[in-house]
Amino acid sequence: MKNGVLLFSSLIFYGWGEPEYIICMVISILVNYILGLLIERYSGSVWGRRWLIVSVVFSLGMLGYFKYADFFIANVNSLTGFSAPMLKVVLPIGISFYTFQILSYTIDVYRKDTKAQKNLLSLATYVAFFPQLIAGPIVRYTDIAQALDKREHSLLKVRIGIRRFLFGISKKVLIANSLGELCKIFADSQERNVLFYWLYAGAFTLQIYFDFSGYSDMAIGLGKVFGFDFQENFNYPFISKSITEFWRRWHMSLGTWFRDYLYIPLGGNRVGRMRWLFNIFLVWMLTGLWHGAAWNFVIWGLFFAFLLMIEKLWSGSFLKKMPDSISHVYVMLLVIISFVIFDAPDLSTSAERLRSMFGMSGLPLTGIQSAYYLRSYFVIFVIAITGSTDLPRRVIGRIRETPFGGIFLTGAEPLVCVLLLLLTTAYLIDASFNPFLYFRF
Amino acid sequence: MKDKKTNRIIVTLTGTLWFLLSLSSWLSPTHEISASERRKLAGFPEFTLKSLVTADFMEGFEQYAKDQFPCRFLFRTIKAYVRFYPLGQKDNNGIYIQDGYAVKMEYPLNEASIERAEDKFRYLYEKYMEGRNVNAYLTIVPDKGYFLSNANGYPSMDYSKLFEMMKTNTDFAEYIDISDLLEIDDYYKTDIHWKQERLTGVADKIRSILGEEKERTGEYTEIEVERPFYGVYYGHSALPMKPDKLKYLTSDLIDDCTVYNWETGKTTAVYDMEKLSGNDPYNVYLSGAAALLEISNPAVKDGKELVIFRDSFGSSLAPLLLDGYSKVTMIDIRYISSDLIGDYITFDDQDVLFVYSTSVLNSSAMFK
Numbered sequence: 001m002k003n004g005v006l007l008f009s010s011l012i013f014y015g016w017g018e019p020e021y022i023i024c025m026v027i028s029i030l031v032n033y034i035l036g037l038l039i040e041r042y043s044g045s046v047w048g049r050r051w052l053i054v055s056v057v058f059s060l061g062m063l064g065y066f067k068y069a070d071f072f073i074a075n076v077n078s079l080t081g082f083s084a085p086m087l088k089v090v091l092p093i094g095i096s097f098y099t100f101q102i103l104s105y106t107i108d109v110y111r112k113d114t115k116a117q118k119n120l121l122s123l124a125t126y127v128a129f130f131p132q133l134i135a136g137p138i139v140r141y142t143d144i145a146q147a148l149d150k151r152e153h154s155l156l157k158v159r160i161g162i163r164r165f166l167f168g169i170s171k172k173v174l175i176a177n178s179l180g181e182l183c184k185i186f187a188d189s190q191e192r193n194v195l196f197y198w199l200y201a202g203a204f205t206l207q208i209y210f211d212f213s214g215y216s217d218m219a220i221g222l223g224k225v226f227g228f229d230f231q232e233n234f235n236y237p238f239i240s241k242s243i244t245e246f247w248r249r250w251h252m253s254l255g256t257w258f259r260d261y262l263y264i265p266l267g268g269n270r271v272g273r274m275r276w277l278f279n280i281f282l283v284w285m286l287t288g289l290w291h292g293a294a295w296n297f298v299i300w301g302l303f304f305a306f307l308l309m310i311e312k313l314w315s316g317s318f319l320k321k322m323p324d325s326i327s328h329v330y331v332m333l334l335v336i337i338s339f340v341i342f343d344a345p346d347l348s349t350s351a352e353r354l355r356s357m358f359g360m361s362g363l364p365l366t367g368i369q370s371a372y373y374l375r376s377y378f379v380i381f382v383i384a385i386t387g388s389t390d391l392p393r394r395v396i397g398r399i400r401e402t403p404f405g406g407i408f409l410t411g412a413e414p415l416v417c418v419l420l421l422l423l424t425t426a427y428l429i430d431a432s433f434n435p436f437l438y439f440r441f
Numbered sequence: 442m443k444d445k446k447t448n449r450i451i452v453t454l455t456g457t458l459w460f461l462l463s464l465s466s467w468l469s470p471t472h473e474i475s476a477s478e479r480r481k482l483a484g485f486p487e488f489t490l491k492s493l494v495t496a497d498f499m500e501g502f503e504q505y506a507k508d509q510f511p512c513r514f515l516f517r518t519i520k521a522y523v524r525f526y527p528l529g530q531k532d533n534n535g536i537y538i539q540d541g542y543a544v545k546m547e548y549p550l551n552e553a554s555i556e557r558a559e560d561k562f563r564y565l566y567e568k569y570m571e572g573r574n575v576n577a578y579l580t581i582v583p584d585k586g587y588f589l590s591n592a593n594g595y596p597s598m599d600y601s602k603l604f605e606m607m608k609t610n611t612d613f614a615e616y617i618d619i620s621d622l623l624e625i626d627d628y629y630k631t632d633i634h635w636k637q638e639r640l641t642g643v644a645d646k647i648r649s650i651l652g653e654e655k656e657r658t659g660e661y662t663e664i665e666v667e668r669p670f671y672g673v674y675y676g677h678s679a680l681p682m683k684p685d686k687l688k689y690l691t692s693d694l695i696d697d698c699t700v701y702n703w704e705t706g707k708t709t710a711v712y713d714m715e716k717l718s719g720n721d722p723y724n725v726y727l728s729g730a731a732a733l734l735e736i737s738n739p740a741v742k743d744g745k746e747l748v749i750f751r752d753s754f755g756s757s758l759a760p761l762l763l764d765g766y767s768k769v770t771m772i773d774i775r776y777i778s779s780d781l782i783g784d785y786i787t788f789d790d791q792d793v794l795f796v797y798s799t800s801v802l803n804s805s806a807m808f809k
Contacts, residue, residue, distance in 0.1 A: 016499050155448040162455050178528075190549050191596075369548070369596045372531065379529040414450045421458055423523060426516040429507050430534075430679065 003125040003148065006226065013130035014093070021092035024062065029124045031058055032102045036123070039109045040116035048110060055106040063099045066091055071293035094134030096290055098127050100257055105141035107261055114142045122148045131222035135215045137233035137253035144228050151227035161224030163413065166420040168217025173424045175387065176211035177431065178380050179203040182373060183343075189369055196370035197357040203377070205339045206384040209238065212251070231256075238388045241327035242319045243307040243334060254290070258283050280312075281305050291342070296350055300342045307334060465511040472509065476720050477676030482508040517679035525680065531595070536678040539593050542630045543674035543682060544585045550598035551803050552606070558805040559610040562795055565750065565779055566613045569788040576791075577614035580647060581607060582635065582754045582798040588625040603799055614795060617650050619643045629685040632672020633800070634723055637757035638663050638688040644761035651747070651792050652765070661690035661761075670722050687722050694740050695760050703733040703785060711736065711760050726756035732776035733785055736760075741767040746791045750774060755796040762794075775801075778809045 015022045035055040042048040064072075070086045077084055105126070108114045117123040126148055132139055186200040216233035223230045237249035247255055259268075266279045281302070288301020311319065319327055337354060344350030355361045386392065399405040475482050486492065486501025493499075510516065524530040531537055535546050566577055581604060590597030608616045627639040641661065669684030689712050701708050709728055716724035727734055730753065738744075744767035749755055751771055763769055770786055801807075 017496065019494050019496055019499075155452060156444065159448040159451045162451060166455070178530075368594075372594060372596050375594070376529070376531040379527070383528075410444075410447050413447060414454050417451055417455050418458060421455055422516075422519065425462065425510075426520040426523070429510050429513055430517045430520045431507075 002151075003119075003121050006130075007121060007125045007128060010125070010128040010130040010133060014128065014133060017134070018093045021090075021095075024066070024092050024095070025098060025128060026124075028059065028062060028098070028102060029127050030120075031055075032106055032127075033117070033120050033123050036106050036109050036116040037118070039106060043110070043112060052106060052110040056103065059099050059103050059106075063095055065089065066095055068289075068293045097136050097138055098133060100138045100254075101141070102127055104138070104257065104261065108140070108142050114145055117141075117145070117148070119149075129223075129228075131219040131226075132230060135212070135219070136251075137216050137219060137230055138257050139230050139253070140257075143231055147228050153227045157224050157227065161221045161226075163417060164221030164224060165218050166221075166417050166424070168214045168219075168221055169424050170420045171210045171214030171217060171387070173214075173427045173431070175380065175384050176207045176214055177427070178377070179207035179210070179384060182377050183207060185369075185373060191367045191369040192356065193364045193367040193370055194356065194359050195366040195374065197353060197363075199370055199373060199377070201336050201340050201353070201357060202381065204343050205336045206381070206388060208339060208342075209234070209388055210384060236388065236390045238332065238335070238385075239328070239390060240331050241322075241324060242311055242316065243304065243331060244311050244316065246331055246335060247304065247308070254287065258287055262286065277309055280309055284308065295347055296341055296344050299347065299350075300338055303338055303341060462511070466506065466509070469509065469511045474720060475508070475513070475676065477514055477671065477679075479673050479676060479720055514679070518681060521679040533679060534677050536674050537595055538678065538680065538682075539589045539595070540625070541682075542585055542589060542625060542628065543672070543678045543680075544589050544595070545633065545674065545677070545800070546590070546595060546597070547584055547586050547800050547803060548590075548596040548598045550600075550603055552602075554803050554805045555603055555606050556610070558797070558802045558808065559607065561774065561779065561805065561808045562611050562750070563613065565774075565782070566793075568779070569783060569786075570793060571613070573788050574790045575788055575793055576651075577793045577795070578617055578647075578650065579607065579611050579614040579795040580617040580619050581802065582796065583620050583623065584633065584798055584800045585625060585628050587620070587799065588623075588628075598799065598803060600799065603802065607802065611795075614793075615650065617647055619646060622646060629670065629672050631675035631682050631685050632670070632723060633674060633798075634672070634754060634757065636688065637690055637726065637761070640758055640761055641690070644758060647758075647794070648762060648764065651762075651794070652745075659692055659694070661692050661695075663688050663690055666717055666722065666725070668717060668722065672723070673721070687717075687725070689725060689757075690761065694738065694763060697740060698736050698738050698760075698763060700727055701735040701737070702728065702731050703735070704731060711763075723753070723756075727759060727771065729753075729756070730773065730776065731771070732773055733782075734771040736763065736769040736771070738763050738767055738769070741765060743767060746770065748772065748786065748788070748791050748793045749796055750793070751796045752798055752801040754798045758796060766792075774809055775807045776809070 011022060014025065032055055035051050035058070038051040039048050039055065042051060066089050069089055073084050073086055076082060105114075105117075105123070109116045117126070126139075126141055126144060127133075129139075180203075182203040183200055186196060186203075189196070213234040220230045220232070231253055233251060233253050235249040235252065237246050240246035240249055263279055263283045266282070267275060268279065269276050271279070284301040284305030285298060286301070287304070288297045288299070291297045291300070319330070322330075340353050340357070341350045344353060352361070356363055359365075396409065400409055471484060472482050473484070474480065483501065483504040485505055486498050488498055491497075492501070521533045524533050525538070532546060536543050537546060538544075562579070569575075570577060583600060586595070586597045587600050589595070604618075604620070622642045623635070628635050666687040666689070668687075670687035671682075671684050675682055675684075691712065695711050698711050699708050700711055700713075711727065712725050713728040714725065716722065716728060721729065723729070727736075736759065744765060746768045747762060747766045748770045749759055749762070749772065751759070751773060752775070755771060755773075759769060759771055772782060772786075774782075
């Protein structure tokens with residue numbers, strides 16, 4: 001009954017934004033439900049493997065068709081001189097997320113890490129569950145298999161869930177959207193100078209963090225309200241002291257997915273050096289490609305592959321000896337550069353933006369608009385930078401340890417929740433700009 | 442025990458607030474327009490199978506839900522306060538407050554738009570006026586940003602360049618510079634427009650250039666409208682500002698004039714008192730936006746005619762230019778195609794004045 005209500009609500013939620021493509025998700029669920037049962041039935045035999053291959057090919061085929069077909073055609077056309085027409089397929093919202101969730105299910109059934117779900121309703125609820133359906137985190141079936149059949153609810157869980165949801169939506173609406181406005185102002189502006197490029201780069205880096213982690217917070221919070229415990233997706237990535245650490249803290253559900261279903265099956269680091277490097281190359285190229293069918297995403301992934309290789313081969317131990325401040329600057333500089341590549345519509349734009357950031361385009365250092373927007377967004381930048389670190393959490397921890405700190409925080413919590421609810425409502429009512437960056441993935 | 446109590450408080454508080462907001466959304470009556478924002482609000486979208494499949498219904502519903510949200514202006518004000526004060530942002534929805542004036546950031550200078558305006562004015566001149574004993578004049582009304590933006594660090598268009606471009610490329614018209622006669626006090630605090638009661642100097646200068654026989658025939662009587670005037674920027678900024686006082690200047694000459702609206706076929710007085718109780722009291726001047734208006738001045742028989750190509754700034758200026766003209770025709774090419782003007786007006790032995798604000802020149806795509 002509970003799953004039925006959740007599934008029904010989830011389908012309405014998905015259909016609200018993508019009524020046409022609800023059928024794709026339903027077909028994907030049905031096919032993989034049957035394949036899951038077949039994989040388990042023929043477990044240990046060659047047919048078990050064959051059914052798994054069918055599942056992988058089917059799921060990746062759907063993803064490939066909707067997400068990569070036109071990218072593939074465009075590249076073939078440019079390489080061969082053909083002019084094959086584009087399919088102009090519309091990307092169903094969240095297909096990358098639910099495809100990876102379904103794959104984790106069938107692969108885990110094949111690996112006997114979990115039993116196949118006999119109840120179609122339960123499996124459909126897992127795939128279509130609305131809080132994480134369209135922008136993650138990528139929830140593993142094994143993580144919530146038990147909760148799908150039996151889950152416990154408590155007022156405490158609802159309270160934690162509401163609080164987490166409200167913090168998430170505030171991160172998204174109050175901070176990410178504000179920074180997004182600045183990125184849009186930059187894009188629309190004719191003024192170009194070094195300061196404006198840095199403002200944009202910093203704003204986008206923070207925007208994507210607050211947007212995506214805010215969405216994950218909302219999903220985790222709503223999951224809690226409904227009795228599910230989802231894996232964390234972010235762990236203060238901007239306090240990292242190396243790129244390796246950054247990727248242990250950023251989009252963790254995707255990172256662990258690729259680690260468990262691709263990197264380790266390829267042999268991980270327990271292979272020869274060249275093969276190991278190839279594994280890193282492949283995983284990060286695909287991580288980039290997962291984000292979008294464009295070369296800038298591939299380059300973005302390979303940029304991290306390159307950095308990770310360097311850290312693993314040479315600079316990793318050196319970084320550990322460096323003062324924290326230098327490690328942080330090193331990480332943030334590279335992360336900001338990576339997101340400039342990530343956000344650019346094409347490679348030449350990303351190159352032009354990077355050149356301009358480093359004063360290699362002959363641009364002036366500052367201008368009227370950039371100075372204005374630096375002043376106008378200064379407080380938001382300070383809040384965003386502080387909020388992206390674990391400083392607020394540590395401060396709250398310290399307050400809790402004081403004699404009356406616990407009482408103060410307990411009393412403040414309802415007020416903060418109500419305040420955030422009213423504030424986000426106010427911002428949403430007056431919003432003309434409200435993108436969800438990760439919806440497009 | 443304490444935790445259980447806090448659990449209950451948080452869940453009850455947020456749940457109740459959520460429930461009440463949702464309930465009041467459903468129960469509150471649908472409003473057609475937002476008086477403060479001067480725009481039509483979204484209504485409940487059409488519910489059909491097609492609109493459902495194409496997601497048009499959902500998009501429409503989201504706009505409807507935002508537009509019809511209970512206490513919408515209060516929530517917008519909360520947002521504006523948070524942006525301006527704790528977050529220290531300098532503008533809200535592109536409107537900033539400086540010295541008590543709400544100002545729209547007009548930037549950057551859209552040179553293509555200025556060139557389009559020049560081309561349009563030239564086209565009008567060549568099509569209707571060239572070789573027909575018509576004297577053309579051009580005057581440009583600076584917006585509030587001209588006085589406040591640069592001095593206070595706000596981005597603004599390059600006004601000098603705009604004036605220079607317009608002057609240079611409209612050599613068929615004599616340029617009347619009024620920028621030195623204006624200051625920020627001549628504009629409303631909450632609205633885009635200038636105050637008519639402060640325009641006598643501007644009108645005198647324009648009349649003196651149009652011709653000596655156009656001298657003002659007498660003093661104006663200043664009448665203050667009782668109703669407080671909340672201008673267009675009041676709603677856009679969403680900040681609680683003090684209202685302006687709307688005044689209009691009248692005289693026996695102005696009182697005797699009549700205004701014919703070619704679109705509606707109605708004849709009204711120069712000042713349309715009905716508009717004072719409408720959404721935009723500034724429409725008291727010549728009834729507001731209109732494609733083609735004809736003001737007849739019975740005090741001057743067989744006198745010269747004046748044709749004014751104008752935007753909304755011209756509405757409050759025109760009554761002060763009536764002296765000496767038997768007829769003043771007002772044309773707003775944002776609402777009438779330039780090619781149709783000849784169907785209504787024969788250009789011959791007239792004075793023609795182009796009166797445009799910098800904001801409109803910078804967005805001239807709206808010219809037809």
